Amino acid sequence: MPELPEVETIANGVNRRVRGETILSAWFSSYPQPFKTPPDEMASALPGMKIAQVRRVGKHIVMDLESRAGERRQWLVHLGMTGQLLVSAADVPRRPHTHAVLSLASGRELRFVDARRFGRLALLDIPFIGPGREPLTISKADFAALFRGRKLSIKAALLNQSLLHGVGNIYADESLFRAGIRPTRVAGRLTRERLDRLHGALRTVLKAAIRAGGSSVSDYVDADGVAGFFQVQHRVYMRTGEPCLVCGTPIRRTVLAGRGTHYCPQCQR
Numbered sequence: 001m002p003e004l005p006e007v008e009t010i011a012n013g014v015n016r017r018v019r020g021e022t023i024l025s026a027w028f029s030s031y032p033q034p035f036k037t038p039p040d041e042m043a044s045a046l047p048g049m050k051i052a053q054v055r056r057v058g059k060h061i062v063m064d065l066e067s068r069a070g071e072r073r074q075w076l077v078h079l080g081m082t083g084q085l086l087v088s089a090a091d092v093p094r095r096p097h098t099h100a101v102l103s104l105a106s107g108r109e110l111r112f113v114d115a116r117r118f119g120r121l122a123l124l125d126i127p128f129i130g131p132g133r134e135p136l137t138i139s140k141a142d143f144a145a146l147f148r149g150r151k152l153s154i155k156a157a158l159l160n161q162s163l164l165h166g167v168g169n170i171y172a173d174e175s176l177f178r179a180g181i182r183p184t185r186v187a188g189r190l191t192r193e194r195l196d197r198l199h200g201a202l203r204t205v206l207k208a209a210i211r212a213g214g215s216s217v218s219d220y221v222d223a224d225g226v227a228g229f230f231q232v233q234h235r236v237y238m239r240t241g242e243p244c245l246v247c248g249t250p251i252r253r254t255v256l257a258g259r260g261t262h263y264c265p266q267c268q269r
């Protein structure tokens with residue numbers, strides 16, 4: 001599943017390509033799964049809207065739309081496991097599993113392709129802010145306050161989208177390693193100093209991954225349909241049994257919050 005850095009990369013790529021475009025028409029497939037808003041409603045509301053901006057909120061892609069009359073709406077895209085947003089010339093054949101096509105004034109099309117149909121599309125009237133706090137902009141004090149009194153593990157807390165949104169399994173493991181915190185530690189018992197270190201580590205790993213263009217190991221493509229992002233070197237994620245890059249101790253794997261969790265038993269206490 002694409003994580004925050006991948007979604008940010010895709011949102012930025014789509015923004016560069018379609019910002020300022022006007023939607024001429026909208027087509028949706030007959031499958032019911034991807035649509036949180038009825039396709040008929042989207043097909044009648046989207047034409048004529050101008051794409052003011054495309055940006056990431058949590059793990060959602062938000063398209064800010066403006067009508068000529070100044071009416072504002074948002075088109076929300078969640079990529080799910082395999083969803084892709086592609087900007088294509090209209091004469092490029094549509095791929096199998098294309099569920100939405102917005103025809104743009106420039107003659108190009110914005111296409112939503114999703115083989116497994118876990119992605120979601122919705123049209124909103126009010127600004128989407130997501131369920132939790134934004135890990136790249138939250139202050140140290142607010143970050144620490146999120147975990148106060150929480151009895152769950154810090155790994156589970158990082159993955160809890162109602163606390164922080166957009167942090168997935170890879171960056172939870174990688175940031176806990178960089179902060180030297182054992183993933184099993186009870187979130188509410190971590191000292192402020194350790195939480196400050198985690199706040200910094202999380203921002204560092206997310207920003208490095210965004211700079212590298214996302215580092216998901218799953219198969220998704222960017223807005224041009226080009227596969228193959230740079231791979232940021234993971235220090236613990238999926239390195240079970242391999243030596244820790246800092247101390248040489250074999251990386252261990254356990255399961256927390258239902259997710260494979262990777263850590264160095266020496267460096268993370």
Ligand SMILES: [Zn+2]
Nearest residue numbers: 244247264267
């Ligand atoms: Zn180590």
